[in-house]
Amino acid sequence: MYETVTFSVADGIAQIRFNRPLRLNAVTQQLYDELGEALVEAERDVEVRVVLLTGAGRAFCVGADLKEHKAGRTPYDRRQYLQGEQLLCKRLLQLKKPVVSAVNGYALGAGAEIALASDFIVMSRTAQIGLPEISIGNFLGGGVTWLLPRLVGLAKARELVFLGERIGGEEATRIGLANRVFDDDVFIESALQFCRQLTAKAPRSMQLAKEQLNFAAEATLDAALRAELEGMTFVSTTRDWQEGVDAFAEKRAPIFRGD
Known part of the structure; x- marks a missing residue:
């Protein structure tokens, strides 16, 4: 190509x-x-x-x-x-x-x-x-x-x-x-x-982290806090979040699938 x-x-x-x-x-x-x-x-x-x-x-x-x-x-x-x-x-x-x-x-x-x-x-x-x-x-x-x-x-x-x-x-x-x-x-x-x-890391979490780290310096502290809250709330609805919780409890490495 x-x-x-x-x-x-x-x-x-x-x-x-x-x-x-x-x-x-x-x-x-x-x-x-x-x-x-x-x-x-x-x-x-x-x-x-x-x-x-x-x-x-x-x-x-x-x-x-x-x-x-x-x-x-x-x-x-x-x-x-x-x-x-x-x-x-x-x-x-x-x-x-x-x-x-x-x-x-x-x-x-x-x-x-x-x-x-x-x-x-x-x-x-x-x-x-x-x-x-x-x-x-x-x-x-x-x-x-x-x-x-x-x-x-x-x-x-x-x-x-x-x-x-x-x-x-x-x-x-x-x-x-x-x-x-x-x-x-x-x-x-x-x-x-x-x-x-x-x-090996959670794709959705990395995407949100990249966005915030790259551009948060242009925002106020309050705006960064709001963005973090939205991010935490969003990832808690994903299967990868549950996989992370389960893996921690079971003392094993998580297997993230990006959903």
């Missing part, structure tokens, strides 16, 4: 892999379009509990394909292309299922912004992530000016953006940008194991 990404589902995990390895998975309009379609497919599939994004070859994604930028686009075409990333990152933030970006190699520019719009970032030991836009006279996209200060604080966000320096997995984890760092030789399996931990 796709030319610039691959899509597969196994054990409740939809694995979407950027598939332009000869260009280090640099983004094109086609990649944005196909990635968006793959995310819709993953969201619709009731068997999918978690989405894993990663890259084929030596990189996660090195940002915009500059060769495509030189292809004589009109100003309108250029704006449509730039808006494609905005819409994609918004879709990642609003997806009803958790998204894990497994950063192998480089995640730069738009690649870093896609990773930041995910719910979790795991990095290989030798991977690097960075936002070089200011250094090349460009500007940031994908909601990173909204996301980055929330993750690492305003002072560190300014440093990462203004200096455009690449940081490794250890540093990214230390400052709260990434969640885990894994050795290169076991990276994908470790990333999948991280995803498997998420597939």
Whole structure:
């Protein structure tokens, strides 16, 4: 179905892999379009509990394909292309299922912004992530000016953006940008194991938690409390809630089915 990404589902995990390895998975309009379609497919599939994004070859994604930028686009075409990333990152933030970006190699520019719009970032030991836009006279996209200060604080966000320096997995984890760092030789399996931990959780509860954690900062305390009350009331009507109660009483691991 796709030319610039691959899509597969196994054990409740939809694995979407950027598939332009000869260009280090640099983004094109086609990649944005196909990635968006793959995310819709993953969201619709009731068997999918978690989405894993990663890259084929030596990189996660090195940002915009500059060769495509030189292809004589009109100003309108250029704006449509730039808006494609905005819409994609918004879709990642609003997806009803958790998204894990497994950063192998480089995640730069738009690649870093896609990773930041995910719910979790795991990095290989030798991977690097960075936002070089200011250094090349460009500007940031994908909601990173909204996301980055929330993750690492305003002072560190300014440093990462203004200096455009690449940081490794250890540093990214230390400052709260990434969640885990894994050795290169076991990276994908470790990333999948991280995803498997998420597939064992209650899907409806995770969906509500994602919505609230991502956007509650825009609300008042009273609004957050009301949303939490509605969420607790709703999940208490589900079979998964009863399964959680039963499993706790029976001292076993719950088996959630998403209903």
